Amino acid sequence: MADLPRKAARRTARLAALPLGYAGRSALGFGKRIGGAPAEAVMTDIQQRTAEQLFRTLGELKGGAMKFGQALSIFESVLPDDVAAPYRDNLTKLQDSAPPMPTSTVREILARELGADWKERLVWLDGGPTAAASIGQVHKGRWHDGREVAVKVQYPGAGEALRSDLKQLSRLARTIGPVFPGIDIKPLVEEVQARYEDELDYRLEAEAQHAFAVAYADDPDFVVPDVVEHGETVIITEWLDSAGSLATIIAEGTTQERDHYGELYTRFLFASPGRTGMLHADPHPGNYRVIPNEDGTPGRLGVLDYGAVARLPEGTLPSAMGSLMRLAKLADAEDLMEGLRREGFVKPNITVDPELVLDYLSPFVEPTKVERFRFSRDWMRAQFQRINNPREPGYTVAIKLNLPPSYMLIHRSWTGALGVLSQLGAEAPFKAICEEYLPGFTRPVDDGDPARTG
Structure with a gap:
């Protein structure tokens, strides 16, 4: 424990060096251009080296740095092709990987969390991890009743690292921006900060995962592994x-696979709140596993991974959300x-053009206007450009809208899901899914409020 301050200092120094590294490479690139190197080739080289440094550093640091990188990775589809190419491989790697901790450390944590007799229940444990997450890693094991199990163990000091990383990333949000052009970094950091405490407590994750497992037991389309045992920093x-x-599937799937799993991904996002009262709120692709039929x-x-869930007060997605999407679809x-205004998205003292708001919401509404909608990187980039380009009318809307807690x-889950669907290039019956699962979307909510009943 005495070494934690020194480790924290090294982590902070490595994070602080990210924008400096970008600035240094940019200056070197400028020198190369003066020397006659083509500007396009120089910029590609700078982007490649910057991407490699950024995501290597985020992945190695784990904690908040890797979690931030994973959140960033699902928005890769919004980048222009000439910018995205150098980043794509490094982003994808971050969705599923991180350096491992020693097996001896894993065994120490299991003994502390599950008791000295833990080996009598967990009769076999693979020596190396099968997967890694931002704050923990997963080993394959065997339970005493013969079941194969996944043993997720939190990295020692993950809480301290997470808090330190997020604090540093918050300070660096403005300067890291040029490393990942076109994406507003600060809100991503703030969103991760807002929920990290819940994700550190595996007891809460176990509670959520068990609820999903019960709700989806024997489901023909979805599989949620049930919880076998858990502690504060261990979940089996x-x-x-x-x-x-x-x-x-994003990297090498067929059109059939992209459409099939893209539709299931969308259905789970919309249907699970009604079954569980919770929304799975970590949409990055590594949490979703494909299980082909016997014939291939x-x-x-x-x-997988229920550390980030939204516990919904209404026991399902807010009915107001469906009503608002219905009104946007009707161009009302x-x-x-x-x-x-009633839901708090527009504060009383704010004036904003209603027509511009309609335009701003089109990424959420456009897929509901046709029977089947084909998501694509080009579509996602066009939507992103329209609301993030200062020269576009919709740009001013973003700074006037408020996101209620x-x-x-x-919001994070939906925008992230749009990014994943666009990476997949999936075609899905988005309209029918909204009609089936989104309260208030197909008809007004009759509660006596004329604004709700339209």
């Missing part, structure tokens, strides 16, 4: 065999604006 669940994650055709979708700008994880 049933093992899930799969052919890889959605990241594999696309099959079920396994869903005035009633939409009234509903946004109760919608924070919902």
Whole structure:
């Protein structure tokens, strides 16, 4: 423990060096251009080296740095092709990997969390990790009743590292911005900060995962491994065999696989709140595992990692959300604006053009206007450009809208899911899924409020 201050100082120094490294490479690139090197080749080289340093550092540091990188990775689809190419491989690597901790440390943590007799219950433990997350790693094991299990163990000092990383990243948000052009870094850091304490407590994760496992027991489309045992920093669940994650489908899947698993991914996002009262709020592809049928055709979708869930007060997605999307789909700008003010998205003293708000919300609404919608990187980039380019009318809307705390994880999950669907290039019946699972979308909410009933 005495070494923690020195480790924290080294971590802080490495994070602080990220923007400096970018600045140094940019200066070197400028010198190369003066020397006659083509500007395009120089910029590609700078982006490649910057991406490698950024995501290598984030992955090695784990904690908040890696968690921030994972959150960033699902928005890769918004980058222009000439910028995205150098980043894509490094981003994808970060979705599923991190350096391991020693097995001896894992065994020490198991003894502390599960008791000295833990080996009588966990009769076999693989010496090396099978997967890594931002604050822990997973080993394959065997329970005393013969079941294969996944043993997730939190990294020692993960809490301190997470807090330190996020504090440093918050300070560096402005200067890290040029490393990842076109994405507003500060809100991502703030969102991760807002929920990190819950994710550190594996008891809360176990509670959520068990609830999902019960709700999806014997489901024909989805698999949620149940919890076998847990402590504060250890969680043991049933093992899930799969052919890889959605990241594999993004990289090399067929059109049939992209459409099939993209539709299941969307259905789980919309349907699970009604079944569990919670929203799985960590949409990055590594949490979703593909399980082909015996004949090799696309099959079920396994869903892992319940550290980040939104516990919904209404026991499902807010009915106001469906009502607002319905009004936006109908292009009812005035009633939409009234509903946004009522829900706290627009504060009383703020004036904003209702028509611009309609345009701003189109990424969420456009897929509901056709029977089947094909997501793509080009579409996602166009939406992103429209609301992030200062020369576009919709740019001013973003700074005038407010995100109520109760919608924070919902918004993060939805925007992240749009990014993943665009990476997949999936075609899905988005409209029908909203009609089936989103309260208030197909008809007004009749509670006596004329703004709600439209």
